[in-house]
Each structure stands twice: as C-alpha cells, then as structure tokens.
Amino acid sequence: MTSQAETIWRDFLEGARQRVNTASSLEVRGTLTRLTGLVLEASGIRVPVGSQCLVAMDSQPSVLAEVVGFSDDRAFLMPAGDIHGLSSGATVVPAPAYVAVPRLREKRQASRDSHPGMLRLPLGEGLLGRVVDPHGMPMDKLGPISDVTSLPLDRRQINAMDRAPVRKPLDTGVRAINALLTVGRGQRIGLFAGSGVGKSVLLGMMARYTEAEVIVVGLIGERGREVKEFIEDILGPEGRARSVVVAAPADAPPLLRMQGAAYATAVAEHFRDKGRHVLLLMDSLTRYAMAQREIALAIGEPPATKGYPPSCFAKLPQLVERSGNGLNGVGSITAIYTVLSEGDDQQDPIADAARAILDGHIVLSRSLAEAGHFPAIDIEKSASRVMHSVATREHFEQARHFRAIASRYEKGRDLVQIGAYVPGTDPALDQAIRLHGSMASFLQQDMYVSAPLGQSVDEMFTALSPSAD
Numbered sequence: 001m002t003s004q005a006e007t008i009w010r011d012f013l014e015g016a017r018q019r020v021n022t023a024s025s026l027e028v029r030g031t032l033t034r035l036t037g038l039v040l041e042a043s044g045i046r047v048p049v050g051s052q053c054l055v056a057m058d059s060q061p062s063v064l065a066e067v068v069g070f071s072d073d074r075a076f077l078m079p080a081g082d083i084h085g086l087s088s089g090a091t092v093v094p095a096p097a098y099v100a101v102p103r104l105r106e107k108r109q110a111s112r113d114s115h116p117g118m119l120r121l122p123l124g125e126g127l128l129g130r131v132v133d134p135h136g137m138p139m140d141k142l143g144p145i146s147d148v149t150s151l152p153l154d155r156r157q158i159n160a161m162d163r164a165p166v167r168k169p170l171d172t173g174v175r176a177i178n179a180l181l182t183v184g185r186g187q188r189i190g191l192f193a194g195s196g197v198g199k200s201v202l203l204g205m206m207a208r209y210t211e212a213e214v215i216v217v218g219l220i221g222e223r224g225r226e227v228k229e230f231i232e233d234i235l236g237p238e239g240r241a242r243s244v245v246v247a248a249p250a251d252a253p254p255l256l257r258m259q260g261a262a263y264a265t266a267v268a269e270h271f272r273d274k275g276r277h278v279l280l281l282m283d284s285l286t287r288y289a290m291a292q293r294e295i296a297l298a299i300g301e302p303p304a305t306k307g308y309p310p311s312c313f314a315k316l317p318q319l320v321e322r323s324g325n326g327l328n329g330v331g332s333i334t335a336i337y338t339v340l341s342e343g344d345d346q347q348d349p350i351a352d353a354a355r356a357i358l359d360g361h362i363v364l365s366r367s368l369a370e371a372g373h374f375p376a377i378d379i380e381k382s383a384s385r386v387m388h389s390v391a392t393r394e395h396f397e398q399a400r401h402f403r404a405i406a407s408r409y410e411k412g413r414d415l416v417q418i419g420a421y422v423p424g425t426d427p428a429l430d431q432a433i434r435l436h437g438s439m440a441s442f443l444q445q446d447m448y449v450s451a452p453l454g455q456s457v458d459e460m461f462t463a464l465s466p467s468a469d
Contacts, residue, residue, distance in 0.1 A: 027093060028045055028046070028047075028093065028094060029044065029045065029091055029092070029093050030042040030043060030044040030045025030053075030075065030091070030092035030093070031043055031044050031089060031090070031091065031092065032055060032086065032087075032088060032089060032090035032091075032092055033074070033088060034088070035083065035086060035088075036298075037298050038078060038079060038083070038253065038254070038294075038298055039076055039077070039078065039298045039299055040055065040065055040076070040077040040078070040079060040083070040086075040092075041074050041075070041076060041077075042055075042074065042075045042077060042092040043073055043074050043075075044073070045075055045092055045093075045094070046073075046075075047067050047075060047094050047117055048067065048117075049067050049068065049069065049070070050066065050067060050119065050154070051066070051067045051094055051095070051117030051118070051119075052064060052065075052066055052094070052095040052117045052118070052119050053065050053066070053067060053077060053092050053093065053094050053095060053117060054092070054093050054094075054095055055077070055079070055086060055090050055091070055092050056090060056091045056092075056093065057085070057086065057087065057090045057091070059085070060085050063079050063080075063081045063082070063083060063086065064079070064080045064081055064095070065077035065078060065079045065080060065092075066078055066080065066119070066255055067117075068255075068295055068299055069299045069300075075092075076299045077092070078253070078254070078255040078295055078298070079253060079255070080134075080135075080253055080255050080256050080259075081253070094117040095117050097117075097118070118152060119152065119153045119154070119259075120150040120151060120152055120153065121135065121136040121150065121151070121153050121263055121266065122136040122145060122148035122149065122150055122151075123148060123149060123150075123151045123266065123267060123270040124147050124148035124149050124270070125147050125148075126145045126146045126147035126148040127145065127148060127244045127267060128214070128241070128242060128243070128244060129240055129241050129242075129243065129244075130142065130145055130244060130245070131227070131231060131245040131247060132145070132244070132245070132246055132247070133246075133247060133248065133256070133260070134246065134248045134252070134256045134257075134259040134260035134263050135256075135259075136148075136263070139227075139247060151266075151270075153259075153262055153263065153266055155266060155269060155322070157321065157322070158324075158326070158327055162327050162328060163186075163324055163325045163326070163327070164186070164325040164326075164328070164329035165325070165389070166184035166185065166186045166187050166324075166325065166359070166386045166389060166390065167184065167389055167390060168184060168185045168390060169182050169183070169184055169185070169390040169391065169453060170183045170184060170185045170187070170210065170211060170334055170390075171209075171210065171211045171452055171453040172206050172209060172210045173205060173206065173208065173209020173210060173450040173451060173452070174202070174205055174206060174209070174375065174445065174451065175442065175443070175445050175451035175455075175456045175459065176375060176377045176379065176442075176443050176445070177206075177362065177377070178451060178452075178453045178456035178457070179395075179399060179402075179442075179456040179457055179459070179460040180379050180382075180399045180402060180403065180460070181360065181362060181377075181379070181382055181383070181384040181387065182384055182386075182387045182390055182391045182395070182399075182453075183334065183360075183384060183386075183390075184334075184359075184384075184386040184387075184389065184390040185277065185325075185332050185334055186324050186325035186332040186333065186334055187324075187334055187335075187359045187360065187384075187386050188320055188323050188324060188334075188335045188337070188358050188359045188360075189335070189336055189337075189358060189359060189360040189361065189362060189384065190285070190336075190337050190338070190339050190354050190355065190358040190360070190361045190362070191203065191336055191337065191338045191339065191361075191362050191364070192338075192339045192341050192351055192354075192355070192361055192362065192363045192364065193338070193339075193340070193341060193363070193364035194340070194341050194364075194366055195340070196369070197364045197365070197366050197369040197376050198364060198369055198374055198375060198376050199283075199338055199364060200226065200230070200234075200283065201234075201374075201375075201447055202364070202375045202377075203234075203281055203283060203336065203338060204230065204233075204234030204235070204447075205375070205447055206279075206281070206336060207234060207235060207239060207243075207279070207281055208234065208235070208236070208239055208450075209450040210279050210334075211277075212242075212277055212278060212279035212334065213242065213271075213276045213277050213278070214242055214243070214244070214268075214271045214276050214277075214278045214279070215235075215239065215242055215243040215244070215278070215279045215281065216243070216244045216246070216264055216267050216268040216271070216278060216279070216280045216281070217230070217235075217243060217244070217245045217246070217264070217281045217282075217283075218246045218248075218260060218261055218263075218264030218265075218280070218281070218282040218283070219245065219246070219247045219248065219249070219260075219283055220248050220257050220260050220261050220264075220282060220283065220284060220287050220288050220291075221248065221249070221250050221252075221257045221284065221286075221287025221288070221290065221291065222249065222250060222283055222284065222287065223249065223250060224249040224250065224251065227245070227247045227249065230245075231245060244264075244267050246260050246263050246264040246267065247260070248260030248261075250287070254290075254291035254292075254294040254295050255291075255295065257287060257288065257291035258288060258291045258292060258295070258315075261282060261288045261319060262319065264280065264282060265280065265282075265319060265322050265323065268280040268323065268333045268335075269322060269333070271331070272326045272330075272331035272332060272333050273326060273327075273330070273331060274331065275326075275330050275331045276331055277331065277332050277334075278331070278332065278333045278334070279333075279334050279336070280323055280333050280334070280335040280336070281335075281336050282335065282336070282337045282338065283338045284337070284338040284339060284340050285316070285319075285320075285337040285338065285339050285350070285354055286338075286339055286340040286350050286351075287340070288315075288316075288319065289308065289312045289315070289316060289350045292309075292311060292312045292315050293307065293308050293309060293312050296309040296311045296312065297309060305349040306348075306349050308349055308350070312350075313349075313353050316350075316353055316354060316357060317357045320335070320337070320354075320357050320358065321357075323335035337354065337358065339351050339354045339355075339361075359384075359385045359386055360382075360383055360384040360385045360386065360387075361382060361383060362377060362382045363377070363378045363381040363382045364376045364377060364378065365377075365378040365381075373440070373443070373444060374444060374445070374447070375444075375445060377443065379402075379403055379406060379443070380403065380406065380407055380410065387399070395457055398457075398460060398461060398464065399460070401464065402439065402460060402463075402464060405428075405431065405432050405435060405439065405464070406432070406439060408428050408429055408431075408432040409429070409432035409433065409436050412426070412429045412432070412433075416429075416433060435463070435464060438462075438463040438464075439463050439464075441463070442459055442460060442463040
C-alpha cells in the first residue's frame with residue numbers, strides 16, 4: 001500500500017515538474033487596423049483560425065473575439081461582445097493558454113489541448129438543471145456552476161463504422177409520431193415549420209414526454225422571451241432537473257449563436273460518452289445557418305443560393321453528424337432540429353439541405369394549424385427514414401395503410417365538399433370518407449396529455465377498424 005502511494009505521489013510530482021519546465025513562448029501582440037461592420041482586422045499577429053483573442057484598450061474592458069479568416073498578414077476576427085468604443089491601434093493578443101490544476105491520479109493534458117487561444121468550455125454533471133450562455137456562464141442566477149471541467153470544444157468525429165445502427169424505437173409521447181413516424185434511438189430528425197404553427201409547443205411536448213436520461217436544449221437565434229417561457233412553462237421543475245439549456249438569443253452576435261449550437265452539441269456528446277441516452281433539441285438549425293451566413297459574407301465569401309455562401313452548406317452536416325449513437329453502442333444522442341421554412345416554402349435552401357442530411361422530417365402544416373388541428377403534422381409530407389428498422393412489420397404495414405387512406409381522402413376532398421361525389425363510385429374513397437372522422441381524431445392530441453408508444457399503435461389499429469365508423 002505504501003509503495004502504491006509513493007508511486008502516485010512520484011508521478012504527480014514528475015507531472016508538476018514537467019509543467020513548470022515547459023518552455024513558454026513570448027507573448028505575441030497585434031494591432032487593430034480596421035473595423036468594417038462586425039469584422040475586426042488585425043495586423044502583426046499570426047494565430048490559427050478558431051483561436052480566441054482579446055482586443056484591449058486602456059479605457060475599457062477587453063473584448064473577446066475569434067479568428068475567422070486571414071489574408072496575407074491580416075487576421076479577420078469576429079467579436080463575441082460589444083465593440084462600442086474600439087478604435088484603431090487597439091492591442092490584440094491571443095487568449096492565455098489553459099493551465100489545469102494538477103491533481104493526483106490525473107494524466108497530464110496534451111500540449112495540443114493547451115495552446116494559447118484554444119476555446120475551452122465547462123462540461124460535466126454540474127450543468128444539469130442549469131441555464132448557460134454560449135461561454136458556459138450561468139444565466140439563471142443560481143450561483144456559480146460546480147462539478148464541471150474545462151474541455152476543448154472541438155472534438156474528434158466518430159468513425160461511421162464504429163457507430164451502432166438505429167434499431168430501438170424511442171417513445172416521444174406524441175401519438176402521431178409514435179404510430180406513423182416512429183423515431184429510433186440515435187436518430188436525427190428535422191421539424192419543418194413556418195412561424196406560428198405550433199413548432200415550439202410540439203418541441204416542448206417531446207421534451208416532457210420523450211424517454212431520455214438527459215435533455216440538452218439549444219435555443220439558437222430565437223426570441224429572448226422564449227427562453228424563460230420554455231424553461232418554466234414547458235420543461236417544468238421535473239424536466240429542468242435533467243436538462244441543460246444553452247441559450248443564444250437573436251440579439252447575440254453571430255459568433256455566439258454558432259458557438260451556442262456547437263456547445264449544446266458538445267454537452268450532449270459529453271453525456272453520451274458517459275453512457276447516457278440524450279435527447280438534443282435545437283431550435284433552430286436555420287438560425288445557425290443564418291449566423292454562418294453573416295460571418296461568411298462579412299469576411300468576403302461570395303454568396304450562392306439565396307445569399308447563403310457555400311460554407312453554410314458545409315457547416316450543417318459537420319454539426320448534425322456529431323449526434324447519433326455513440327462509439328460501439330455506448331450512449332446515444334437522439335437529435336431533433338427545428339428548421340424554419342420561410343413563408344412555408346419547403347424548397348428553401350436550408351430546408352432542402354437539412355432534409356437531405358437528416359434521418360427524417362416532420363412537416364407542420366399551416367392549414368391544419370388554422371383549422372385548430374394540433375399537432376399540425378402533415379403525415380403525407382412527413383417521413384421517418386428509420387421506421388422500417390425500429391417498428392414491427394405489422395406496425396409498419398398498418399402505418400402505410402393509414403397514410404394511403406389519408407392521402408386518398410385529401411385527393412377527393414374537394415369533390416366531397418361541393419357534393420359532386422356520388423357514393424359508391426370509388427370504394428377506396430368511400431372507405432376514406434367513412435374513416436376520416438376517427439383518423440382525424442386519432443391525429444389530434446392535447447399538449448398536456450402523453451400517448452405512450454404501445455398505446456399509440458393500438459389506437460391506430462382501432463382508428464382503422466371497421467367499427468371505427
């Protein structure tokens with residue numbers, strides 16, 4: 001026992017000695033030469049893209065900025081704070097390197113994780129039940145966050161061959177989704193909707209009723225009012241205890257909006273690597289793309305489709321692919337991303353790109369919402385790409401039959417409403433008309449009522465039974 005203790009202390013002292021003897025480079029200073037819009041240009045400083053820098057003036061506090069590009073000997077920085085009062089000649093220095101406190105039985109951090117300017121944010125169990133900003137600072141006035149460790153935000157991607165396939169169904173508590181658009185554990189699905197059709201309410205239902213050990217909510221670029229309402233009205237005390245909320249409202253700089261989405265994903269990855277089953281809710285993916293558009297256009301990247309530069313369409317899969325099942329089946333992240341369809345245009349470039357990289361899409365219809373149909377899910381336009389892998393054959397065939405009947409009714413709706421259809425002409429339409437009432441009732445659900453997976457499937461069979469009429 002004594003020998004083991006001596007070994008531990010010897011390793012600890014050796015690590016501390018190496019840390020002290022590590023050569024530190026001289027401080028590099030640059031000068032602020034230009035400010036155009038939100039882009040800062042600095043000369044005399046060479047730092048890699050993604051590094052954090054401090055822009056300092058004698059008369060005011062330092063402003064944190066991130067290097068987003070460079071040209072020759074000029075570095076382009078995007079501020080993460082208020083730039084009011086900055087002037088030419090301000091000093092630009094890389095953020096100091098992170099130095100961890102040495103602890104017994106703890107391996108020495110790699111040198112690549114401790115160079116100056118590397119972005120590190122708090123991760124750990126202490127985040128549960130807290131509301132933080134994109135820097136990991138508390139917004140809920142509950143005091144400082146404990147039981148967290150400062151870790152690099154950039155993480156290595158998991159090899160696709162090391163991920164477990166999606167094979168287990170996930171109970172979302174929403175009847176229409178459970179029965180007709182069954183979600184699998186580790187799936188990435190998009191919630192496509194325009195403004196004011198019940199997107200946030202449906203997201204809140206899934207946050208309350210979905211089976212998950214940890215819920216991570218990323219509120220990116222949305223109204224600041226929604227932050228407190230989502231926490232108090234939708235999550236509630238029970239949901240909040242197992243949730244982490246990362247908020248970057250619409251008035252935050254574009255850099256912080258992008259960082260907020262990346263931070264929320266990193267928090268979900270941290271809990272997944274611990275073996276937890278995580279539900280990641282991000283509202284919204286469109287605002288993330290808009291933030292990247294603002295940054296890219298500001299530094300001179302040429303616009304492409306509807307003003308979106310090519311980098312926007314490269315950033316989306318980089319963010320989305322970080323979710324899913326963990327390494328060798330350990331833990332999972334089931335991610336639900338909301339996508340704003342501007343003017344209910346399903347061919348919006350971001351909506352079209354997101355639909356291609358996600359494992360399914362749930363489309364909310366404005367016409368259904370205006371008719372008082374909640375949740376306003378358009379089952380004809382929605383699809384789950386993993387349903388055939390997580391649902392039984394009987395369940396899958398019955399869901400397909402349900403969609404076929406609903407589609408047949410929609411095609412003949414106008415004839416029925418104007419009285420031009422003669423009963424008996426089309427047996428399929430006659431069946432659709434007979435079952436329409438029970439099917440419409442099945443698709444509606446009160447926001448405060450949960451519908452378990454097994455119950456949802458049984459009710460779908462009942463709605464299609466001959467006695468349903």
